[in-house]
Amino acid sequence: MSATIIDGKSFAEGLRGRIATAVEAMKANGVHPGLAVVLVGNDPASEVYVGSKARQTVEVGMRSFEHRLPADVSQQELEALVARLNADPEVDGILVQLPLPAGLDAEPVIAAIHPDKDVDGLTHANAGRLANGAVGLVPCTPLGSMMLIRSVLPDLSGKEAVVVGRSNLVGKPIAQLLLAANATVTVAHSRTRDLPEVCRRADVLVAAVGRPEMIRGDYIKPGAVVIDVGINRIPAPERGEGKTRLVGDVAFQEAKEIAGAITPVPGGVGPMTIACLLANTLTAASLRRGLTPPTF
Amino acid sequence: MSATIIDGKSFAEGLRGRIATAVEAMKANGVHPGLAVVLVGNDPASEVYVGSKARQTVEVGMRSFEHRLPADVSQQELEALVARLNADPEVDGILVQLPLPAGLDAEPVIAAIHPDKDVDGLTHANAGRLANGAVGLVPCTPLGSMMLIRSVLPDLSGKEAVVVGRSNLVGKPIAQLLLAANATVTVAHSRTRDLPEVCRRADVLVAAVGRPEMIRGDYIKPGAVVIDVGINRIPAPERGEGKTRLVGDVAFQEAKEIAGAITPVPGGVGPMTIACLLANTLTAASLRRGLTPPTF
Numbered sequence: 001m002s003a004t005i006i007d008g009k010s011f012a013e014g015l016r017g018r019i020a021t022a023v024e025a026m027k028a029n030g031v032h033p034g035l036a037v038v039l040v041g042n043d044p045a046s047e048v049y050v051g052s053k054a055r056q057t058v059e060v061g062m063r064s065f066e067h068r069l070p071a072d073v074s075q076q077e078l079e080a081l082v083a084r085l086n087a088d089p090e091v092d093g094i095l096v097q098l099p100l101p102a103g104l105d106a107e108p109v110i111a112a113i114h115p116d117k118d119v120d121g122l123t124h125a126n127a128g129r130l131a132n133g134a135v136g137l138v139p140c141t142p143l144g145s146m147m148l149i150r151s152v153l154p155d156l157s158g159k160e161a162v163v164v165g166r167s168n169l170v171g172k173p174i175a176q177l178l179l180a181a182n183a184t185v186t187v188a189h190s191r192t193r194d195l196p197e198v199c200r201r202a203d204v205l206v207a208a209v210g211r212p213e214m215i216r217g218d219y220i221k222p223g224a225v226v227i228d229v230g231i232n233r234i235p236a237p238e239r240g241e242g243k244t245r246l247v248g249d250v251a252f253q254e255a256k257e258i259a260g261a262i263t264p265v266p267g268g269v270g271p272m273t274i275a276c277l278l279a280n281t282l283t284a285a286s287l288r289r290g291l292t293p294p295t296f
Numbered sequence: 297m298s299a300t301i302i303d304g305k306s307f308a309e310g311l312r313g314r315i316a317t318a319v320e321a322m323k324a325n326g327v328h329p330g331l332a333v334v335l336v337g338n339d340p341a342s343e344v345y346v347g348s349k350a351r352q353t354v355e356v357g358m359r360s361f362e363h364r365l366p367a368d369v370s371q372q373e374l375e376a377l378v379a380r381l382n383a384d385p386e387v388d389g390i391l392v393q394l395p396l397p398a399g400l401d402a403e404p405v406i407a408a409i410h411p412d413k414d415v416d417g418l419t420h421a422n423a424g425r426l427a428n429g430a431v432g433l434v435p436c437t438p439l440g441s442m443m444l445i446r447s448v449l450p451d452l453s454g455k456e457a458v459v460v461g462r463s464n465l466v467g468k469p470i471a472q473l474l475l476a477a478n479a480t481v482t483v484a485h486s487r488t489r490d491l492p493e494v495c496r497r498a499d500v501l502v503a504a505v506g507r508p509e510m511i512r513g514d515y516i517k518p519g520a521v522v523i524d525v526g527i528n529r530i531p532a533p534e535r536g537e538g539k540t541r542l543v544g545d546v547a548f549q550e551a552k553e554i555a556g557a558i559t560p561v562p563g564g565v566g567p568m569t570i571a572c573l574l575a576n577t578l579t580a581a582s583l584r585r586g587l588t589p590p591t592f
Binding site: 131157158168172173175176184192198 | 480481482487494
């Protein structure tokens with residue numbers, strides 16, 4: 001039997017619709033949420049990504065503030081911009097597009113973002129709130145992954161969840177979210193001794209390693225929910241010389257014959273990320289004003 | 297074959313000796329580390345604990361500042377004291393003895409402690425630093441547990457570690473420490489479906505649930521390292537009417553026949569906690585001055 005394909009694109013569209021409704025309601029109460037995006041330099045991929053974010057921000061009815069700085073901006077000027085955005089009452093969320101150009105240090109820039117405006121959930125303060133079960137801002141990709149998991153498996157209590165990968169941005173926060181949802185959570189990684197065996201325990205398997213198709217079909221427990229966070233570009237000579245295609249960390253064709261539900265790449269977790277950024281901006285706008293954030 | 301009994305009392309004594317040596321070296325450089333302990337009310341158990349802390353602080357050559365407030369102190373006064381200690385250059389570590397008397401809210405008091413003086417590692421900032429792999433202050437019991445684990449198993453890479461319990465104070469931080477040490481880490485808890493089976497995977501099993509002797513011998517993989525964080529007082533009628541004794545979360549008599557190494561209760565993790573508080577005070581004193589903290 002073939003797995004349910006979890007349609008992240010469609011889910012993200014629905015989510016943006018619910019966000020738009022919530023923004024309307026906030027505006028009716030005199031609050032107009034705004035997201036500031038900072039782009040340093042002109043990396044083409046970052047340009048495209050920042051453009052998508054700005055467009056979707058406006059589409060859901062929020063304000064978008066774009067700040068572009070030259071690649072040779074000083075560390076001090078960049079941090080000064082963040083300080084101004086922290087102080088700006090019209091700015092609810094601040095996102096500094098990463099990676100920064102060579103010569104700039106991302107860590108102090110992230111540390112300079114006020115935790116309550118940190119819509120990427122990258123500050124230590126937000127990682128700590130998540131770890132301690134306090135209200136805060138959760139990184140977008142883990143947040144979106146959890147929404148997709150819950151769309152096919154609403155009750156995670158007592159389920160075995162295995163997260164492959166332990167990055168600060170994805171693996172570790174998603175493990176915290178799964179734990180908060182009462183799953184029994186294992187974090188596996190490059191040093192794990194018998195990865196296939198560990199993966200086969202999983203009722204919910206999250207792959208976030210950044211290695212193309214490393215999770216094979218026989219790593220998967222029959223009927224498991226498989227969330228593929230990886231986005232890897234690999235050569236696709238079958239499409240013509242020099243052509244490439246995107247694959248995930250999971251060998252999709254094998255896995256979909258065994259899993260109960262699985263996210264494709266592209267079209268799975270990817271589209272959720274910007275939608276969750278918008279959700280986080282709304283959460284930030286609510287928390288800053290002592291309002292209960294909408295749930296999606 | 298009977299397990300190696302991990303002698304936490306003896307390890308803590310050695311640790312205090314190494315701390316005393318490091319304090320000597322700091323004092324020779326003009327730095328005299330100091331720990332401030334705040335006790336509100338006069339709960340007898342807290343009195344004893346605060347007394348032990350003060351005594352051990354002085355024994356390793358550090359300064360001890362004791363602040364006693366009446367049980368009817370206002371929230372505002374208590375937080376104002378914390379603010380003064382934050383600003384006091386002679387104070388490197390601040391510990392507010394918990395639990396606070398009824399009517400006082402611990403959360404804002406903890407949040408008021410400067411993260412760099414938070415020697416209990418309770419603030420969101422320190423939980424986030426730990427989650428993100430940044431330098432910070434780690435809660436004392438997990439820190440001490442890790443030292444005992446490493447004393448019998450220096451290389452955790454690829455080992456299966458299972459933590460039973462997911463408290464902010466013990467379970468979650470110890471899972472982070474084990475993960476940082478390259479173990480494959482599972483966090484189990486009250487909702488875990490087949491706890492005995494999950495525990496039997498563990499090369500390193502950490503019990504931190506607060507339920508007397510719930511981890512039985514047959515939960516343990518032969519040769520495993522078992523760390524018992526629980527301290528539970530149970531009736532001991534065999535010692536006379538109304539008598540009690542301390543037991544851990546692990547059924548010690550059964551477990552020691554199967555484990556490779558095990559901590560007893562009392563005399564295992566318990567004695568490590570204050571010693572790690574002193575280690576954290578030294579770490580805080582170093583970090584505040586931009587010095588590399590000594591490793592123990």
